[in-house]
Amino acid sequence: MHETPVQAASGRRRLGPNTLERTDLGCPEPPPGARVDVVVACHTPTRPIGRAVASLLDGNPEVAVTVVCHNRPAEEIAAAIQPAHREAVRYLEHTDPRPSASGPFNAGMRAARTPWVSIMGSDDRLAAGAVASWLALAEATGAEFVIPRLALGRPTAIVPTPAPRPTRLLAPYLRSRGRRAARVIGRLARTDLVADRLAYRSAPLGLLRVEMLRRTGAHLVEGATVGGDVAMVTGLFAAVPTAYDAAGPVYLIGEDATDRVTYDVRPMSEQLGFLPGVLTAPWFTSLTAAQRRAVVVKLVRIHVFGAVYYRNREDIWTPTERTALASMCRSLHCAAPGFARVLSRADRDLLDTCLDPDVPAATLIHRAQARRRHGRPATLLTRDPAWLLDREAPLRFMAASLLTKLLPAAPVSSAAGRPPAPDQD
Numbered sequence: 001m002h003e004t005p006v007q008a009a010s011g012r013r014r015l016g017p018n019t020l021e022r023t024d025l026g027c028p029e030p031p032p033g034a035r036v037d038v039v040v041a042c043h044t045p046t047r048p049i050g051r052a053v054a055s056l057l058d059g060n061p062e063v064a065v066t067v068v069c070h071n072r073p074a075e076e077i078a079a080a081i082q083p084a085h086r087e088a089v090r091y092l093e094h095t096d097p098r099p100s101a102s103g104p105f106n107a108g109m110r111a112a113r114t115p116w117v118s119i120m121g122s123d124d125r126l127a128a129g130a131v132a133s134w135l136a137l138a139e140a141t142g143a144e145f146v147i148p149r150l151a152l153g154r155p156t157a158i159v160p161t162p163a164p165r166p167t168r169l170l171a172p173y174l175r176s177r178g179r180r181a182a183r184v185i186g187r188l189a190r191t192d193l194v195a196d197r198l199a200y201r202s203a204p205l206g207l208l209r210v211e212m213l214r215r216t217g218a219h220l221v222e223g224a225t226v227g228g229d230v231a232m233v234t235g236l237f238a239a240v241p242t243a244y245d246a247a248g249p250v251y252l253i254g255e256d257a258t259d260r261v262t263y264d265v266r267p268m269s270e271q272l273g274f275l276p277g278v279l280t281a282p283w284f285t286s287l288t289a290a291q292r293r294a295v296v297v298k299l300v301r302i303h304v305f306g307a308v309y310y311r312n313r314e315d316i317w318t319p320t321e322r323t324a325l326a327s328m329c330r331s332l333h334c335a336a337p338g339f340a341r342v343l344s345r346a347d348r349d350l351l352d353t354c355l356d357p358d359v360p361a362a363t364l365i366h367r368a369q370a371r372r373r374h375g376r377p378a379t380l381l382t383r384d385p386a387w388l389l390d391r392e393a394p395l396r397f398m399a400a401s402l403l404t405k406l407l408p409a410a411p412v413s414s415a416a417g418r419p420p421a422p423d424q425d
Contacts, residue, residue: 015092019107022074022091030064030113031088036131036207038063039108041101042122043070045080048254049122053085055252056120059128062135064114068092068104102220102228109219112210119204123254127155133248134207137171140185143243145236146207147198149409151250158407159253163400164196164244172247172410189243194290195391196244197400198237199298202230205251212240225266227274227303234295235283247410265316268324271307275299275328279335289336296336297343297392304329305350309368314361322357322364329354342392346371346378374398 011024021028030037038056042049049067056063067089069077074091081089092111094104105119116135120126134146150159171189191198204220212218218236221228236242265271278284278299284292308325311317329351332339340351350367353359371379380394387393 012093015111016107018095018103019068019111020093021111022093025074025078026067026087026089026091028090030090033062034064034114035062035135036060036064036116036118037066037108037112037114038118038120038126038131039066039068039105039112040120040122041068041070041104041108042077043072043101043104045072045076047080047122049077050081050085052120052122052124053081053089055125055127057085057088060126060131062131063118064090066090066092066108066111066113068094068108070101070104071095096222098223100223100225100228102222102224106219106222109208109210109213115210117208117210117213118206120251121254125252125254127249127252130245130249130251131207133172133245137185137189137243137245137248138207138209140171141189141243142186142241143190143207144209144212144240145204145242147201147242147244148206148251149245149248150205150253152253153255155250155252158250158405160401160405161200162191162197162244163200163397163404164191164198164246166400166403168196168244169246169403169407171243172245191237191242191244193234193237194294197294197298197392197397198242198244199234199295200302201237202227202233202302204229204233204236206245216240221274221277224274226271227278230274230299230303231278231281231283234278235281238283238287238291246404247407249409265311268307268321268328272303272324272328275303276331279331284335292336293339293342294392296332296339300329300332300339300343300351301347304332304354305347305368305371308350308354308364309372312365312369314365317361317364319357322361326355326357341384341387342382342390344371344379344394345381345383346373346376348383349378 011022013021013023015021040052053065056065067077069091074093078086078091092107094107096103109117130148134148137143138146151157152159167188168191171185174185193199216239218232220232340348343351350371353364353367373379382388382393389396
């Protein structure tokens with residue numbers, strides 16, 4: 001996945017058919033000692049790109065920063081970055097006709113200048129010390145993919161996915177104990193697709209070894225408005241050594257954007273259009289039965305049920321939409337027979353309704369809402385008591401999620417302990 005530079009117009013170097021590096025703007029070369037090239041994709045200067053870049057350069061000295069300007073001249077995006085940071089950034093110009101960040105992210109990852117690469121949304125921020133924490137964990141575990149602790153909107157609003165085994169939450173606390181703990185950390189922090197419920201993390205955020213990406217050919221699906229990251233990330237979880245920095249400095253997901261294409265309500269064939277590609281991919285079909293079930297349970301809970309929940313008007317549910325929904329659910333049953341046994345009774349009721357286009361749309365909407373009334377017996381119990389304490393069943397899954405959410409941050413150095421900088425208005 002490495003780009004081969006060729007000559008282009010003055011001040012520009014062509015890295016690929018749709019990607020130019022601006023050699024007359026910013027800093028094309030990584031700073032000395034940089035170990036991670038952080039790729040920030042941005043399609044408009046109205047996004048808080050300056051805030052994102054500042055969080056990288058002010059608190060994470062291990063990084064080089066690449067800003068990929070999507071269908072925009074680099075000068076427009078650079079103008080939104082603080083003058084103190086503007087000249088420390090490399091600028092790529094990527095053009096394609098698709099309203100998706102997958103293209104510019106792929107271009108940036110292909111053009112990585114360091115042993116490690118990371119991607120970041122232009123609305124997001126990184127806590128000081130996060131990159132150092134990821135690198136330390138990668139070194140301790142041999143992981144080629146380190147996933148970060150996420151927070152939504154504010155640093156204390158921890159996203160409780162994935163919900164790993166409790167032992168995987170202990171490793172960050174052992175770092176301060178020196179070399180004696182290194183072997184223990186290496187054993188405790190390495191994660192497993194099934195045992196640590198990794199499928200619930202879809203975005204390739206965190207630390208990715210560049211050599212691994214080139215070896216595997218892993219990439220985001222370009223043009224996909226929904227789910228373009230699911231195949232890449234889940235496939236990597238199944239194939240490469242992975243670690244979870246469960247108590248490290250946070251990656252803070254911003255809530256500024258009002259134009260995210262992910263939030264739009266689309267035809268079901270588009271909303272779930274990525275599923276057939278996942279279910280027929282060689283990496284998926286080569287998984288064990290247990291791995292396929294774990295992945296499909298997540299696809300149903302998050303993607304299928306989420307799509308139904310946000311279509312809360314009966315007029316949306318035309319016969320075509322109901323048929324498409326039922327077809328997708330049948331394909332999931334075929335891909336992982338028996339997966340539904342771990343679902344709550346409320347989830348099973350909704351799944352049964354999804355599979356039957358003749359059930360009234362009002363019932364479909366009601367059941368999609370009912371499954372979110374957490375704490376009731378219908379949301380906690382499985383139909384068959386034999387599956388009540390399965391790893392993916394509600395009781396254990398919710399307990400693990402709560403533990404992950406409430407986990408206090410591990411002790412770090414004073415510099416690394418700073419949260420993302422507050423908004424500057």
